[in-house]
Amino acid sequence: MEMVLQPRGSGAAGASTPPPPPRKMVKREAEDEESAAELRRGPWTVDEDLTLINYIAEHGDGRWNSLARAAGLKRTGKSCRLRWLNYLRPDVKRGDFTADEQLLILDLHSRWGNRWSKIAAQLPGRTDNEIKNYWRTRVQKHARQLGCDVNSRRFKDAMAYLWMPRLAERASQSHHAAAPVVLPAGINNTAPALPCAATAAAANCLAENNYYEHSPGASGSNCVVPSSSSSDSSLTSTDSTAAAHDEKSVQLQNSNDCWAATMQQGVEDHDEFWSAAAPALQQLVINNDAGHRQFQDMQDLTGWVQGFCDGIVSDAAADEQSLWSLDDIWRMQ
DNA sequence: AATGGTGTCAACCGCGACCTG
DNA sequence: TCAGGTCGCGGTTGACACCAT
Numbered sequence: 001m002e003m004v005l006q007p008r009g010s011g012a013a014g015a016s017t018p019p020p021p022p023r024k025m026v027k028r029e030a031e032d033e034e035s036a037a038e039l040r041r042g043p044w045t046v047d048e049d050l051t052l053i054n055y056i057a058e059h060g061d062g063r064w065n066s067l068a069r070a071a072g073l074k075r076t077g078k079s080c081r082l083r084w085l086n087y088l089r090p091d092v093k094r095g096d097f098t099a100d101e102q103l104l105i106l107d108l109h110s111r112w113g114n115r116w117s118k119i120a121a122q123l124p125g126r127t128d129n130e131i132k133n134y135w136r137t138r139v140q141k142h143a144r145q146l147g148c149d150v151n152s153r154r155f156k157d158a159m160a161y162l163w164m165p166r167l168a169e170r171a172s173q174s175h176h177a178a179a180p181v182v183l184p185a186g187i188n189n190t191a192p193a194l195p196c197a198a199t200a201a202a203a204n205c206l207a208e209n210n211y212y213e214h215s216p217g218a219s220g221s222n223c224v225v226p227s228s229s230s231s232d233s234s235l236t237s238t239d240s241t242a243a244a245h246d247e248k249s250v251q252l253q254n255s256n257d258c259w260a261a262t263m264q265q266g267v268e269d270h271d272e273f274w275s276a277a278a279p280a281l282q283q284l285v286i287n288n289d290a291g292h293r294q295f296q297d298m299q300d301l302t303g304w305v306q307g308f309c310d311g312i313v314s315d316a317a318a319d320e321q322s323l324w325s326l327d328d329i330w331r332m333q
Numbered sequence: 334a335a336t337g338g339t340g341t342c343a344a345c346c347g348c349g350a351c352c353t354g
Numbered sequence: 355t356c357a358g359g360t361c362g363c364g365g366t367t368g369a370c371a372c373c374a375t
Contacts, residue, residue, distance in 0.1 A: 043343075065360065082344065117363060133342055
């Protein structure tokens with residue numbers, strides 16, 4: 001079994017750079033050195049890595065405590081398991097997350113929260129630790145920059161209306177001519193005609209991340225976008241009967257219809273998708289401006305999406321009043 | 334060049350669930 | 355049934371790299 005140690009920062013996969021020298025021992029590790037019989041802690045050395053790799057190659061993994069003893073490693077089973085799963089496993093993918101992966105993480109996190117291992121299971125080669133770190137360093141950083149909590153409605157709006165479309169666009173560009181990417185089973189419930197997993201994920205998130213579920217007066221009948229709890233076919237279903245009782249709801253429903261129609265058609269191209277979606281978004285803002293405020297905090301949403309609408313609908317220079325332009329969001333990434 | 338601030342990420346910790354004798 | 359061992363998950367820590375001043 002041939003394996004090549006791939007130290008961090010060594011560039012593209014397959015690069016044959018020598019492993020880095022062992023890092024300095026951490027404080028507690030140095031203390032432990034006095035008694036060699038103690039279990040080792042801290043950074044793994046190349047020798048330890050090789051020992052673990054060779055042992056697993058020969059005997060397989062599992063039973064980590066006994067494995068650690070049998071392999072002669074002065075490490076806990078936990079430590080061995082972590083080292084193997086997060087770093088030494090041959091199928092661990094290295095390098096930055098692709099736009100597709102980022103989009104999937106954002107989408108899955110909106111559904112499952114901090115279920116890192118569950119999310120990691122949908123991203124082959126990525127570990128829960130890696131995804132957790134990505135969330136804590138990148139995503140939470142953006143939330144801080146925006147001056148809001150990562151779990152706040154405000155940040156979720158910014159993510160869905162600004163960040164995810166940009167990621168979808170980038171992802172689409174990266175594999176525009178490639179074969180369609182299929183989302184993992186149970187993840188995507190939209191029409192399979194959507195050509196881009198990233199676009200589908202963004203669309204799913206827009207449709208399903210419960211923006212309005214918690215808003216005053218919000219229900220299945222007057223949600224701009226149906227929530228995930230309504231049904232699996234929420235992207236295309238509307239409750240016209242209930243909406244008919246509420247003129248305000250009808251106006252919002254119209255914008256929803258645009259989303260639904262867009263999704264139903266299974267648009268062929270992401271540009272078409274977003275240009276079709278943008279009027280709905282614009283309509284959402286217009287409705288709000290006209291005083292048909294459906295929810296108390298709609299004004300907040302208007303502010304966040306205004307820049308996006310200005311850019312994508314009219315292609316005009318961003319209004320000075322806009323809180324965010326596309327460039328702002330692009331720079332955030 | 335030195336220093337301080339910040340970001341990244343490998344590794345550790347605590348806890349609960351599960352397994353086994 | 356129960357107690358001890360093991361595993362896996364999510365949260366946290368700390369070393370190091372990088373950048374700005």
